[in-house]
Amino acid sequence: MKPDAATRYSRYVEFMNKIADIRNAGAVLQWDQETYLPAGAAEARGRQIATLSEIAHAHFSSDELGDLLQELNGSGDLTEKEKKNISLTLDDYNKNKKYSPAFVRNMSEQITRSFHAWMEARKKNDFVVFKPELEKLLQLKKEEAHILGFKGHIYNAHLDEHDKGLTVEVTDKLFQDLKKVLKKILPDLITYDEEPAFDFSMKKDLQWKLGIEVLELMGFDFQFGRQDISEHPFTISFHPTDVRLTTRINESNFSGMLWSCIHEGGHGLYEQGLPQNESGLPLGEACSLSIHESQSRLWENCVGRSIHFCGFLLEKLRLYDPEKFGKTDLQTFYRAVNKVKPTLIRTESDEVTYHYHVLIRYEIEKELMEGALSVAEIPERWNQLYKDYLGLDVPDYKSGCLQDIHWSHGSFGYFPTYTLGSLYAVQFFDTYKSTNNNWRQEIETGQFNSIRNWLKVNVYDYGKFYNSLELCNISTLHPLELSRFSEYLDTKFKTLTASII
Amino acid sequence: MKPDAATRYSRYVEFMNKIADIRNAGAVLQWDQETYLPAGAAEARGRQIATLSEIAHAHFSSDELGDLLQELNGSGDLTEKEKKNISLTLDDYNKNKKYSPAFVRNMSEQITRSFHAWMEARKKNDFVVFKPELEKLLQLKKEEAHILGFKGHIYNAHLDEHDKGLTVEVTDKLFQDLKKVLKKILPDLITYDEEPAFDFSMKKDLQWKLGIEVLELMGFDFQFGRQDISEHPFTISFHPTDVRLTTRINESNFSGMLWSCIHEGGHGLYEQGLPQNESGLPLGEACSLSIHESQSRLWENCVGRSIHFCGFLLEKLRLYDPEKFGKTDLQTFYRAVNKVKPTLIRTESDEVTYHYHVLIRYEIEKELMEGALSVAEIPERWNQLYKDYLGLDVPDYKSGCLQDIHWSHGSFGYFPTYTLGSLYAVQFFDTYKSTNNNWRQEIETGQFNSIRNWLKVNVYDYGKFYNSLELCNISTLHPLELSRFSEYLDTKFKTLTASII
Known part of the structure; x- marks a missing residue:
């Protein structure tokens, strides 16, 4: 490897490690949020996490990183592994550049609000508490699909996020x-x-x-x-x-x-x-x-x-x-x-029926993303699918559509x-x-x-x-x-x- | 208040809140470090905290903030409270500008290393484990005093950090x-x-x-x-x-x-x-x-x-x-x-003898800062002062000079x-x-x-x-x-x- 590419690659590694530090710090705040956070601290925590997201995003879409990646991409002086790191980072960089800082902040804050609404909704066994926050989050996830771009179904944008190439x-x-x-x-x-x-x-x-x-x-x-x-x-x-x-x-x-x-x-x-x-x-x-x-x-x-x-x-x-x-x-x-x-609860189900739980969520997500289903209609659709596939009557929200954390995190495309x-x-x-x-x-x-x-x-x-x-x-x-x-x-x-x- | 100063003040508030978010995120990482961190994660955590310190420092010494503060300082269109916020922030800003980013990172990483060395030293009841890390930290704290500047005694720089104006x-x-x-x-x-x-x-x-x-x-x-x-x-x-x-x-x-x-x-x-x-x-x-x-x-x-x-x-x-x-x-x-x-332990002592514990630490810190005492000499000096003031023989490091966390955090000037x-x-x-x-x-x-x-x-x-x-x-x-x-x-x-x- 020529010294030049080696020096650049070291700078790239250093830069990436700084971004990882910021993201990992955000992960610590999230872990704390879900294990030890006092109930009244949700708003402040949401802002702190959003600020870190914004800063990580700013670093990850900076010209300094972009220039380094362009210089290193296709360089013959790198090992196969180094080349792979550069090309994968470049893909992510280009994707990240599509998001505006305001969108990143909005998304992060909305996720925090939705998460806390879900927590409260579960406690109260009341979907209505979650509904408005999930609606806003779904809207952002649809926008995100258009920002990222997709071929075919709009849901593909999110499937690809969770498993590259999945449609x-x-x-x-x-x-x-x-x-x-x-x-x-x-x-x-x-x-x-x-x-x-x-x-x-x-x-x-x-x-x-x-x-x-x-x-x-x-x-x-x-x-x-x-x-x-x-x-x-x-x-x-x-x-x-x-x-x-x-x-x-x-x-x-x-x-x-x-x-x-x-x-x-x-x-x-x-x-x-x-x-x-x-x-x-x-x-x-x-x-x-x-x-x-x-x-x-x-x-x-x-x-x-x-x-x-x-x-x-x-x-x-x-x-x-x-x-x-x-x-x-x-x-x-x-x-x-x-x-x-x-059974009603996915995480407690057996190896066979488990996949019906996934299928149900997959179908609902697809319908939500394409607009065939509104957030308000989720409980009814959920209950109907549990009847159709598993022959079960869902007695309440907690053991129904409020059981999983995923949607409160905006994780559409995760269940499959x-x-x-x-x-x-x-x-x-x-x-x-x-x-x-x-x-x-x-x-x-x-x-x-x-x-x-x-x-x-x-x-x-x-x-x-x-x-x-x-x-x-x-x-x-x-x-x-x-x-x-x-x-x-x-x-x-x-x-x-x-x-x- | 004229719209112009009001707008600027809002931007100042927003900027300061972002810095607070970063610092508070760092505080969460520190809290976790002292309550729940796995033993083997010290190094990664140290780097994460240092990265956040560096980012907070960069924001707090940015030209954007500096310009805002200059524009707002002395403005007649602010309330008394707003003026006070601006003048106090400006003091801090000017102080912060004195630190180089590299110094901030070094200090943060050294504090993490010293903290973990102190933890281990306590567990092993062995001052030698702590000594090299405390020496490096003391050296940085001396440099810091010169960076900040002081009148009279070098220790004044650190006393002022903990209680403005204290000498x-x-x-x-x-x-x-x-x-x-x-x-x-x-x-x-x-x-x-x-x-x-x-x-x-x-x-x-x-x-x-x-x-x-x-x-x-x-x-x-x-x-x-x-x-x-x-x-x-x-x-x-x-x-x-x-x-x-x-x-x-x-x-x-x-x-x-x-x-x-x-x-x-x-x-x-x-x-x-x-x-x-x-x-x-x-x-x-x-x-x-x-x-x-x-x-x-x-x-x-x-x-x-x-x-x-x-x-x-x-x-x-x-x-x-x-x-x-x-x-x-x-x-x-x-x-x-x-x-x-x-008694030997400060935190378990009574309201009267407590202040001898403080006095002993104050004298040692003063001597360390002025160079009259080396880190290696701390245990002997400590034990001698406990004998002189409280008539006690210190049997080991744990109930002696390793009992407090403060020096491992670089908190010189805190005890008084x-x-x-x-x-x-x-x-x-x-x-x-x-x-x-x-x-x-x-x-x-x-x-x-x-x-x-x-x-x-x-x-x-x-x-x-x-x-x-x-x-x-x-x-x-x-x-x-x-x-x-x-x-x-x-x-x-x-x-x-x-x-x-």
């Missing part, structure tokens, strides 16, 4: 096929309802301890992260050395807490495992939200809800409460963990990545299994080194070098295949159903 | 006089050691509950603030609607937790009570660190350690633990709370404000008492409205309009008088001693 056309097709798969297997599985009840109640302190212990076993490093309580579990990273998870605890059912810990732990391992020498640059970032979700789903479902992990976990539970779990047999526990039953993530997860896990004959015994004994190492090499280390589909091809040697997922469901749940009858 | 000359004289007062009364009080022991042990959860309850009674509004646990108790504000207190709990002695809550609560009430319509401007800020400390001391000592409050508190304790506190009489409790005995604050506190409280004949009965029944209202009108509402001495003159109609403080000690502790014999 309504692709997603519609995939979801149609998935619907057929679900429709075919679901009726057989719901007989499942007949199983003996299993008591998932557990004291708060004990649940907290269990969650932390499982995270430690997975390899989440508490030297470089922590867990707190929030309304809605999430993972946020301020740097690979500072990754924060949150969970929530319901004393009558520890499964919500535990598999949410495993889920967020999967996200957290990805963030802690990203290449630190690329920190602040695209290659130090996660590939996409779909791939991020594949990491949480892989741990939550492929590992965490497997018979092998259930066996390991049951041994642990027996140490926590010998009287309660001493006589539970593994099959009963495994079936309880994998019970398939249509949950289903895509599940598909990627199965495909990654299949590939991993083919490399390690001992995978069953290892999970049964709580050893997760080999799976973590596989993920480190085949997913984490790439950062954003590839997009989702490319990464899938590189790491599994196949394109994304729905058949893998349907086979996985088929095998797992047929065995389960068989063992009941 | 070594003034402080030396005051501390000499105070030493005479202490020397005269202390020997009589230490007979006190003979009192019957009082058991201050209390379970963690119960202590936490007690602290929160007392803060609520004082009027600290948890809608606009919260309390957490940290290594060293402190108060930090991100806005009058978001004021954070911290405390620490030792199960063998709840008095440390409780009077630290009352102390920090006094700071917190000041921050919550500052004029919100001046938020982000000098008139929305506390007068000085000495006056800030007067607020914590007034609540902690004048109110919290009075016989009246002790009576109220004892009733409360009897509800918490009837068996333990049911038979304790008020005199025994009051004497235990006000026990005078030389603790003693000044105690003096102001007594004078404010004396003046308040003269306005309310019922003050005793109110405290005895846990009613703090009248004292809070007096402080609101006579201290909080002024913001930075006056400096410490001016405020004292305005609110108490007298200059600061050491005699008030010595009379207060004399009356309080003579009565106490008398009641023993």
